[in-house]
Amino acid sequence: xxxxxxxxxxxxxxxxxxxxxxxxxxxxxxxxxxxxxxxxxxxxxxxxxxxxxxxxxxxxxxxxxxxxxxxxxxxxxxxxxxxxxxxxxxxxxxxxxxxxxxxxxxxxxxxxxxxxxxxxxxxxxxxxxxxxxxxxxxxxxxxxxxxxxxxxxxxxxxxxxxxxxxxxxxxxxxxxxxxxxxxxxxxxxxxxxxxxxxxxxxxxxxxxxxxxxxxxxxxxxxxxxxxxxxxxxxxxxxxxxxxxxxxxxxxxxxxxxxxxxxxxxxxxxxxxxxxxxxxxxxxxxxxxxxxxxxxxxxxxxxxxxxxxxxxxxxxxxxxxxxxxxxxxxxxxxxx
Amino acid sequence: xxxxxxxxxxxxxxxxxxxxxxxxxxxxxxxxxxxxxxxxxxxxxxxxxxxxxxxxxxxxxxxxxxxxxxxxxxxxxxxxxxxxxxxxxxxxxxxxxxxxxxxxxxxxxxxxxxxxxxxxxxxxxxxxxxxxxxxxxxxxxxxxxxxxxxxxxxxxxxxxxxxxxxxxxxxxxxxxxxxxxxxxxxxxxxxxxxxxxxxxxxxxxxxxxxxxxxxxxxxxxxxxxxxxxxxxxxxxxxxxxxxxxxxxxxxxxxxxxxxxxxxxxxxxxxxxxxxxxxxxxxxxxxxxxxxxxxxxxxxxxxxxxxxxxxxxx
Numbered sequence: 046x047x048x049x050x051x052x053x054x055x056x057x058x059x060x061x062x063x064x065x066x067x068x069x070x071x072x073x074x075x076x077x078x079x080x081x082x083x084x085x086x087x088x089x090x091x092x093x094x095x096x097x098x099x100x101x102x103x104x105x106x107x108x109x110x111x112x113x114x115x116x117x118x119x120x121x122x123x124x125x126x127x128x129x130x131x132x133x134x135x136x137x138x139x140x141x142x143x144x145x146x147x148x149x150x151x152x153x154x155x156x157x158x159x160x161x162x163x164x165x166x167x168x169x170x171x172x173x174x175x176x177x178x179x180x181x182x183x184x185x186x187x188x189x190x191x192x193x194x195x196x197x198x199x200x201x202x203x204x205x206x207x208x209x210x211x212x213x214x215x216x217x218x219x220x221x222x223x224x225x226x227x228x229x230x231x232x233x234x235x236x237x238x239x240x241x242x243x244x245x246x247x248x249x250x251x252x253x254x255x256x257x258x259x260x261x262x263x264x265x266x267x268x269x270x271x272x273x274x275x276x277x278x279x280x281x282x283x284x285x286x287x288x289x290x291x292x293x294x295x296x297x298x299x300x301x302x303x304x305x306x307x308x309x310x311x312x313x314x315x316x317x318x319x320x321x322x323x324x325x326x327x328x329x330x331x332x333x334x335x336x337x338x339x340x341x342x343x344x345x346x347x348x349x350x351x352x353x354x355x356x357x358x359x360x361x362x363x364x365x366x367x368x369x370x371x372x373x374x375x376x377x378x379x380x
Numbered sequence: 381x382x383x384x385x386x387x388x389x390x391x392x393x394x395x396x397x398x399x400x401x402x403x404x405x406x407x408x409x410x411x412x413x414x415x416x417x418x419x420x421x422x423x424x425x426x427x428x429x430x431x432x433x434x435x436x437x438x439x440x441x442x443x444x445x446x447x448x449x450x451x452x453x454x455x456x457x458x459x460x461x462x463x464x465x466x467x468x469x470x471x472x473x474x475x476x477x478x479x480x481x482x483x484x485x486x487x488x489x490x491x492x493x494x495x496x497x498x499x500x501x502x503x504x505x506x507x508x509x510x511x512x513x514x515x516x517x518x519x520x521x522x523x524x525x526x527x528x529x530x531x532x533x534x535x536x537x538x539x540x541x542x543x544x545x546x547x548x549x550x551x552x553x554x555x556x557x558x559x560x561x562x563x564x565x566x567x568x569x570x571x572x573x574x575x576x577x578x579x580x581x582x583x584x585x586x587x588x589x590x591x592x593x594x595x596x597x598x599x600x601x602x603x604x605x606x607x608x609x610x611x612x613x614x615x616x617x618x619x620x621x622x623x624x625x626x627x628x629x630x631x632x633x634x635x636x637x638x639x640x641x642x643x644x645x646x647x648x649x650x651x652x653x654x655x656x657x658x659x660x661x662x663x664x665x666x667x668x669x670x671x672x673x674x675x676x677x678x679x680x681x682x683x684x685x686x687x688x689x690x691x692x693x
Contacts, residue, residue: 103590103593103594105585106589143587149590151588151606152686153610153684
């Protein structure tokens with residue numbers, strides 16, 4: 046297998062705001078290969094965005110981050126890069142789609158020229174070619190009458206169209222990795238399906254690597270090849286989408302899947318919530334972070350950090366960080 | 381958008397009428413009798429009641445206030461502001477000499493405030509939270525809290541008296557404009573620098589700034605190309621308000637630096653109870669205030685694509 050286009054190893058990210066410091070990502074490793082979609086799943090605050098965008102230097106203003114470990118892309122380690130080199134690598138190698146296109150697109154700037162500029166700066170096109178590329182990209186992302194939309198401002202487009210424009214903008218520099226940070230959360234249900242279909246179509250056509258950050262299990266089942274389940278900054282479980290979604294091992298993954306509403310059930314009893322709240326990440330304690338909410342927790346869970354252990358999978362190893370379930374259900378798979 | 385602008389323009393016209401009516405009433409109500417003043421000037425202390433009554437009658441001062449206001453309004457519309465009680469010259473002649481002086485002062489001060497505030501605000505934002513940012517914050521704070529007569533005195537002491545570089549009084553070439561312009565620009569420039577800094581900071585925390593970083597821009601590029609266009613509207617609005625207030629600075633500064641502008645004329649008019657002159661200057665101020673604000677509204681509408689293209693969407 047060729048080298049992954051984005052590989053993170055033993056990443057630790059501490060976030061500092063003037064009032065608190067939080068260990069947002071705690072020794073996480075993952076890799077994305079060209080042509081595959083990796084879904085990063087977890088609840089709000091689990092560190093999925095920080096883990097993927099943090100190494101790129103894309104953190105909100107006013108938040109200071111401390112990165113340890115390595116994050117490699119295009120043969121370079123992003124953790125050790127100067128901010129200037131990092132910003133140009135970010136523009137050329139990575140395209141990012143954000144949750145709410147209404148606020149993520151600058152209200153004072155026309156849509157088309159931004160795409161053209163990306164094509165000029167990072168794909169090295171001439172101004173005329175860049176404009177043509179921008180128009181065809183708008184067409185490709187399913188925006189009707191792209192010549193007209195080229196000169197439009199964000200307020201002149203609907204939310205769904207804006208997310209298509211956002212995707213076009215992310216692709217304009219011809220990146221190798223597309224990071225979609227909850228790309229459908231802010232959209233209507235019907236539009237969500239269209240955007241997911243568009244992402245799948247783009248991936249099929251371009252063979253680009255996609256990192257899908259989401260808490261929408263439906264989106265995962267539609268798009269993802271592999272899944273990482275993140276809980277409080279640590280990987281709880283990872284594997285192929287089929288393995289993780291159909292035979293989850295970690296109690297958190299099981300709880301997460303059980304909490305997805307089942308349309309066949311006509312009562313709320315079809316869903317089960319995970320009791321309790323995510324842990325306070327301002328303090329780093331030994332042991333499993335899910336222990337306080339876990340129905341199967343034992344005394345040892347609170348003292349020893351669980352390690353990711355292989356429990357099956359074919360080409361993609363299926364691994365979970367729960368020694369209790371693995372022991373009780375005899376899942377250990379030493380290959 | 382055109383309808384919106386026409387409505388604003390109509391409103392501005394009404395505002396001008398209301399404001400001039402009010403100043404007219406206030407000036408009339410001020411202590412002092414115009415007819416007596418004129419009589420005194422003409423005949424010295426020997427002016428008797430009969431003469432005063434005759435002058436008041438000739439000038440129509442005995443008519444009811446609304447009648448006099450409408451007559452004054454008609455004259456003003458035809459460019460006839462009356463004759464100054466102090467100089468005896470038609471006020472339109474005084475204005476023709478003095479408006480260029482004040483206009484130059486305001487234009488120079490406005491330009492300085494513009495460059496100063498944008499420069500200081502952007503520089504502060506690029507050095508976010510670091511030492512330079514704090515120093516710049518301090519400079520802006522001092523600038524915004526120092527009265528202009530003090531600034532003027534300080535500048536004169538340093539640059540005119542101490543260093544002898546530029547004149548401190550009267551008009552002797554373009555260098556004479558430097559100190560007055562700097563003096564009236566310092567306060568609005570400092571206030572605007574804070575507006576730039578605070579709004580830039582706010583814009584940098586918005587999601588589209590993150591998009592800018594994701595596009596591969598560095599901090600400077602995101603500041604100038606993504607955040608700066610988004611502060612245009614608050615900046616233009618504040619600039620308009622500060623620019624109109626600069627006329628107050630001009631009154632003080634013209635006096636201090638011996639410039640024969642409208643502000644200096646206004647002060648003299650008050651000292652000599654030149655009611656005609658006062659009313660004329662106040663009218664000029666009203667027109668200036670209202671038209672600057674109208675212009676600012678128009679520019680703000682043109683700058684904001686959401687307003688500019690409201691009809692096309």
